[in-house]
Amino acid sequence: MSDVVEKTLTALPSLLSLDSQPGSAKLSSTSKLGNLIRGITELTSKHEEEKLIQRELASIKEQVSSPNTSMRQMKELMVRAIYCESLGYEASFSYIHAIKLAQQGTVLEKRVGYLAVSLFLNESHELLLLLVNTVLKDLQSTNLIEVCMALTVVSQMFPKDMIPAILPLVEEKLNHPKEIIRRKAVLALYKFYLIAPNQVQHIHNKFRKALCDKDPGVMTASLHIYLQMIQENPEGYKDLTASFVTILKQVVGGKLPMDFNYHSVPAPWLQIQLLRILSLLGKNDQSTSEIMYEVLDESLRRAEMNHNITYAILYECVKCIYTIHPKSDLLEKAAKCIGNFVLSPKINLKYLGLKALTYVVQQDPKLALQHQMTIIECLDHPDLIIKRETLELLFRITNAQNVTVIVEKMLEFLHSNTDDYTTIDLVGKVAELAEKYAPGNEWFIETMNTVFSVGGDMMQPDIPNSFLKLLSEGFDTVEEDRKLRLFAVDSYVSLLQGEPGKLPQRFLQVISWVLGEYSHLREELEPATVMRLLAKLLDMKQTSSETKSWVLLAMTKLVRAGQVFQSAQEVSETYGSSMDTVLRQRAQELQHLSQDCELRARVLPQDAGLEPLEVDSSLSFLDGFVSEALAAGAAPYKPPHQRQEELAQAKALSLEPYGLSLPISMSSCSIADRQSPTLLSMSSGLSGDSTDLSHKGSSTTLKLDGVKRVWGREGYLAQREAVEEAAQVEVPSPLRSPSQQAEADSSHSQTPTPTPTPEPDQEKQQLASSLFFGLSSQSSVCLMGKSEPTPQRFRRKAKGQASSSGAAEQISNSLVSAPSAVDNFLCNNLLDSNITSQVGISSSEQTSELSQGPATTNGTCDTEAESTDGDIKGSNPSLIIGDNGLVAADPTPHKDPGSPKDFCLSSHLPAELSELCRSEITPLCSNQSLGLSACHVHKEDSLVLVVFITNSSDAAIRQILLDLDSEQLQVSCVSDSPVEDVTSHSVAMHQFSLTVKRPSVHVEVVGMVSYQLPVGTPQEVQFSYKLPLTSFIRPLTVSTEEYGTMWLSFSHDTKQNLTLISDGEEPLTATLNVLKEKLQLHIVEIIGMEGIIACQLLRDQPCLMHCRVHADVLAVWLRSPVPDLPDCLIYHCQRALQEH
């Protein structure tokens, strides 16, 4: 160990305790604490311990509250109190004294005080508020240790709401001369960033300064923040890639001082942090990835030492290499590395190897082939943890050929497993595989039976839901559907004839539903028999009332056959007087419907599963009832939050603005004018099989029919389809360069011959061949594109989605659906160099466009950074270079159309749009033949996205199809007949109207254009367009009274302090005017130090803002009926004020 370390460690004791000399730590065992601890160890029973501790606590309590106790004694008492608490005895009387100690003690006593506070209280404890002043004082202290302690406690636990109070002080510490303070300040800000990202977003440029700090420790600390920020928005930080690479190069090259070494490895934690950042930046981005290939290679090469820490680095390296845009020789080295891990005799390494393999096989299943014998061995490993991880791996490589073996292995594990969490997880996976790849009806039903019996009542409710959905909707031909249902019926009848008492409730519910719905398919099965079996369930003690209501419902369906009328009557009589209202309701239904055939046929039609039912969710059929009740003097309905508010008002002083302007209530206006067909009321009241169950509000209820009927088919299924699509892409191996392909093929052709194990066990070989079956054949399937997808048995029928999945070259289709696991490796599929380059262009352009945000803020930072920054040992990693290069299109409105290109395109805007305020026209993507650009135009009640398609080739482009989609937005096409053909060197234009589905700070539209050149196959190009939420904000003109009414009825809110602007004018007015101008808000009224503002997202999603000047900040409170909207708006307000 180096000299420096020696020195440190000898210095440590003196820091930690003034009173005890180094090495004398053990002396304190003679103290009172020592006596207590010894006393406890000598005791023999829990009872005695309790008595002793209670005595101890009583004595502590007495002493802490005595005025004569000095702080020094207090410190000692606190330590004892902590000890008692850690044994599980409550010492809450001491909490307040802990705070006092932190407040009033000298440095070392304070330290104990802070420790006690951090151990006693959690973040939401109210006493913590008392700590705020102490922290404030210590942050301003001239004593560095006090500052350190304050920063430590702040990063451990600090009330979220109070962050603004100390934020400026912590921020200030970023410029502190001592690096330890700077480092702790960075970490404290990191913590704030985690718990309240909005609060620190204005100091992003200061993070950049921390990244350039001359002390590597501060720089390392800042990487925590960068990792987070890059995870959220990788596009915004691409310019830093080269800097991160440079830093990593220096670290790997041993350029950091020796004392950063850990077991002779240079700064491993720093290396790993950088590798993680790089993999986020290089994901799906070829040009960025290219910057890092060299350093990754170097990292792999350098990490040779045989020590855990090097393996940890290697693991991150491998993950990074497989995440970024692939490079064949790196992949090869990484694969070798994984091999070493998996084959290692060290069990921890083996585990990590399996984990890496699991990560990697998603794009290259052949790697699993190489290690098949090891995987088989791991499957029988005595350590369950290894076994579990192996199953995870197998789950990823499952296909239609090996599904039975893999599912069998999983079920085997499930039977021996005792941990609930694992059971839930695995059961979900089995169900997923069964649904996706089941080889036959019989197998499917039996597997699902096991899933239901093992998963029992703790499995995810969507498993039975989607199972029943699948049964009812069918998946194949009518005949196949019928067979599956028949098989299910047979299987369940025999289960009920066995020991139904052992089956979990959820399973019984599934069984009852299926028998009710489909037992008529089996003609030789008497309804009476089924009725008897179901009645048996009702009589069992352990049957829950939820299950009973399912059973009753099934019986109601069965009486349609008519013969079982008698037993139905009996049952309905028994339960007609049940205490459970739901059961009673069901019994009533059974009673009535069994008597009235006509009504029954209407309410419960056979095979009703296929027609979506409309549900009147406004409950308008109750209007008559409500108005009668109101007339009879009942109180009008108030939504829960309003009730709560009123309750709070009644209880305490009103702290809310407009408390007094409480209107008579919204309900008075509604009843008369809300007329809707009461016809529907019948169907929603009676037939919604499980809508009643939802009254119970239990989250475990199977809301199967409710879900289906309320949502209708299209919406739900579209979602489902997307998921399956994604899951499909997951399996096939990606295309590789021909050479690699050949090589991979050759390696795979070796593997089936059992070379790896010296004496291949026959059985294992067999298992291997069944497990890894299909992995090899898949590559060929994949080569042919998707024209021959793996047959998926239970894939739901395509619901007429006119997607473009024809013969067109599928470029990264799933970018649109964007499931994270899949899109990592999309780039691998982009073999066709032509298209790759297009995508490359589009993404880099996108990058420049997107990063304009940071770029503008950097404007201020750059000079600062350049002047103060010495970089890492003056060797200038190119941190700053990237920033200036970012002069990009600025999509914010109110800008003169600047560039000639923009001008030229803008002439194509239709007259009615060209007058309106719009963003600059931004290029989206382009290639030799066509280019896409877009802008958005602000109309009063909508936002129009205009996409220009420029044909730059000499031939006409035909069959242009433009498809847009967005997670946050509703996109609809405006043009009546979208242009399909564009002649040579001309421009076509598409218009889309955008509305907000789900507010987000920035919203994004992703799209795909497919087209046909005169020669060659159809082409597709992807693009995306990002715009700020502000584009959707419109002023909302309301009166103060209306504002008051609305304020109370909105349930989502957020509060924050903003900085006031004071340029001459009165600050409040000045600030609000800036907001009004920049964000299109409407200022309703300004009264003294308060102002109220209203705006809306386009036409129907209002958001209200209440501002009050408080000291020299503006306390802002936003409310809206739309979740997330207040948070997004506050972000833009901050932004607007900052840019001002």
Added chain:
Amino acid sequence: MSHDNSKPLMRFLLLFSRQGKLRLQKWFTPMSDREKKKIIRDMTTMVLARQPRSCNFLHWKDLKIIYKRYASLYFCLAIESQENELLALEVIHRYVELLDKYFGNVCELDIIFNFEKAYFILDEFLMGGEIQETSKQVVNRCIESSDMLQETMEEYMSKPAF
């Protein structure tokens, strides 16, 4: 790659004896007392039941538990499941090294009798669930801190004694 954004990578660190007696607990995310008690119970039973020579990682809910035994004491660290297990093992090891240097051949009794010191060392090593510190920084900080300590001493001396 995704993980819960609002949580640090490390969730909690527990030290307990072979008899399952808790010696030190550090929680990096807010947790109720009931949750804490349950976790402590789960951890001790799970870890103590492990066979020797099995791997040092465990699954618990959606977290990974990394544990290692040093003499009579178990160190048990919970991390995000995508986190690097080997690295976590080294975090534990580093902490043990720090304790060892401070106490000089650290044993369980040192930690029992001076648990507050063990907490202080931990607070310097990890902050808010992230590594604050790798090697040299400990050095620097401590050298700096002893500088600071002198300032403190002066201040301490100049204040009236209680």
